[in-house]
Amino acid sequence: MPAAPAKKTSDKGLSAAFVRTVKVPGKYHDGGGLGLYLRVTESGARSWVQRITIRGRRSEIGLGSPPVVTLAEARERALENSRVARSGGDPLQMKRATHAVPTFEEAARKVHALHAPSWRNNKHAAQFISTLETYAFPRVGRLKVGEVTTGDVLAILTPIWFEKPETARRVKQRIGTVLKWAIAQGWRQDNPAESISQALPKHDRSKSHRKALPHQEVAACLAKVRASEAWIATKLALEFLVLTAARSGEVRGARWEEIEFSGGAGDPGASLVAAWVLPAGRMKMKKAHRVPLSRRAMEVLRDAEALKDGSGLIFPSLSGKPLSDMTLSKLVKQLGFDADVHGFRTSFRTWAQERTSFPREVAEAALAHKVGDAVEQAYARSDLFEKRRLMMEAWANYLQLGEGKVLEFWGQR
Incomplete structure (x- = not known):
């Protein structure tokens, strides 16, 4: 059956009330030369349609439905389509391209899947999407990814910028x-997550550093750890x-096959010269x-x-899985020491700087830090292992025997 012709309402076109x-x-034709009409079906459903000539071909373009799209909005869309068509463009193709753009949530889940092979562990992968689900999706999840503005990102970050600074920083990074x-x-x-930096107040970095014990107090802390009633693996892991x-993650995930002894792999009693070799995949710097x-x-x-x-772990939990970071932190706090587990690296670094004459690059190499610019790193092929071996022996003596004995050790090396 041929389609019924459009009904003309009046020379002035349609009205909002109609x-x-x-x-x-x-x-129902609207008039005005834009080819706009309102289609009403047997079921009562209504929709806006525009008849338009695009590059010599007659076409119809859907413009949405009342009341979501008002009469005024339908006219604006029809006018814009006519302008594009008159200039040689294709409003239908533009509409298809617009519909192809994903929402921010769809884009985020796509990016999450694309990065899956590069995640260091399942925890990091889960945190990427969970923080966006909690803080970003409620505000911009349904917006087209091209429609997210600086104002949107600012609205997401402002409530947590000071209350949860580390979380806010990561949300900003992940949106970016x-x-x-x-x-x-x-x-x-553009990338609003980057351009917004100047609009956000600076964090006080001095308050965000990991708490560390003065190096003079680390030996006493270890003595309390050894005397505690904690699970033996927890005590050994913390001292190691x-x-x-x-x-922390490097120690908790340490495996026996990573230990190398000159007298035979996996035999702690074989030799005084030994190394713990961590593969690139388990290191922060890869x-x-x-x-x-x-x-x-x-x-x-x-x-x-x-x-x-049988798990291969050097310091397994009671369940045979790696110890949790919270387990180590909780033990330190329970013993009365206001310090973070990561802070023991700072204690070591301060000791090396204040109590030894080891060069800076040796201490930084012990922490697996990069030193110098790209050119300097390209020429620095040695890992300074022998110098670091002397340093770590001195550190162990300092922790076991006290500073006076360490100085005696230095005189004998």
């Missing part, structure tokens, strides 16, 4: 990652962490790192042999 009340099925992907796709030209100046083991560190490993449970 659009709101019309129920008789048909097509999504918008960078959108730029690469051609869906936007201090002795090696390593990060570069393999050798840690020289002091005599006391090897004693800790000998004690840890009793914990072998």
